Amino acid sequence: MRAVDIKGGAGPISALHITSVPKPAYTPTQALVKVKAFGLNRMDLLQREGHYPVPPGASKILGVEFSGTIEALGKEATGHFQVGDEVFGLAYGGAYAEFIAVSTKMLVRKPGELSWEECAGIPETWITATQALYLLSHFTPGKSILWHAGASSVSIAGIQLSVADSASAVFATARQDSKCEFVTKQLGATACFNTTTQNWVEEVMKTTAGKGVDIIVDFMGASYFQQNLDAVARDGVIVNLGFMGGTKLPAETDISAFIRKRVTFVGSSLRSRDEAYQGELRDRLVEHALPRFRDGRFKVFVEKVLPWEEVQEAHRLMEENRTKGKVICTIG
Structure with missing residues (x-):
């Protein structure tokens, strides 16, 4: 698959590039999701510069929030998901890529009222x-x-x-x-x-x-x-x-x-928390916020949507601190 990589493992915006890497293996409790869009977060800038340690066992590929469709499911995956389901979710890393392996406990079904780009901007924030x-x-x-x-x-x-x-x-x-x-x-x-x-x-x-x-x-x-x-x-x-x-x-x-x-x-930080803690917060999001996204009481503010080939420009926008809302990259 293709994914965003950092030349030398860490560096400036110019070090970001898209390259070919192995598709991630998924465990019995995970889903393999084909990514449609991913959201940028400030931790991505720090990780790119080598200032944000990746949690043990997490993908070293940037990105923790995404939207997409389920490509494959592990035999022990929970949540009554099926291949082809439209979802968005939170991961420990790996979202700047065509595919991501993630626990189904951290997936949310995509509401029809929201776009792929909006959904990719919800999980982390x-x-x-x-x-x-x-x-x-x-x-x-x-x-x-x-x-x-x-x-x-x-x-x-x-x-x-x-x-x-x-x-x-x-x-x-x-x-x-x-x-x-x-x-x-x-x-x-x-x-x-x-x-x-x-x-x-x-x-x-x-x-x-x-x-x-x-x-x-x-x-x-x-x-x-x-x-x-x-x-x-x-x-x-x-x-x-x-x-x-x-x-x-x-x-x-x-x-x-x-x-x-x-x-x-x-x-506190979120990324260093275990799956059970993050799963509890995911459930709160589904119960408390998702109905309000559906009826328009809550809004995902997206400042800019860019094709992931322009990931350098996306990071530049974040660094300039002029945005009011999410910067989202789309794949496809």
Whole structure:
């Protein structure tokens, strides 16, 4: 089969190319899926550069989310799937290819209301947002929440989930006015603060009458660490999912909020989780979000669809941080 490879195993965008590799073998509990489309995620950029370790036993081919048709099934596969079924799903790797072997526990039947491209943009981002909201922050209706990088795909999903499940207020941050406008007008967030022109902590405290927000979901790490502690409410939860702003804190960092405000700080990743944990989140996605995709209450925002021959341009779009939603590549 053909697949996207990286010259030298790691490197810049120019190292990406399509080559011929062996078709993956599938186990008795897996399906072999012929890929129609795959979604890009920031971890793909890090893995391409050699900064994201692949989980043990996972394919070294980039990509964790895809849509396609089942080509073959293992004898012990669950879920009542059949050859020819249209599906989308989450994998530990291998989506930038014509075929992928994946556990049927991580497959979802493709709704007729959604395109191949939309379905390829759901698994990683919506499952990550589901994990952050329900398993890590223990969100309940009536709590307030702030999503950093509000126009990123995970936050786009998280904001929609928060609004639908009756958060008292849904805030976001972004670095461009156009992204802030998108987050409030298209996604229904209460307010979005431009971190390049506004002091977002001051704005949060002003908007919440000095209380702060109950939950903060962060992808920046060190650069927002102090500000998150300043903006979170008493008994609040900060969920850290990334380190786009570094991992080293300055010596003057004030961590008194951990005791003074009784703050909980929790970090997590999805790709390193076992199949049972990911399967639970997949079930939540099917039960909680899929009906809302079908009737249009939830929307998959796709910024750009490119043929996979233009995978370099797709990675370039992600690196420029100008997207509002998913970048998707199609095969065929």
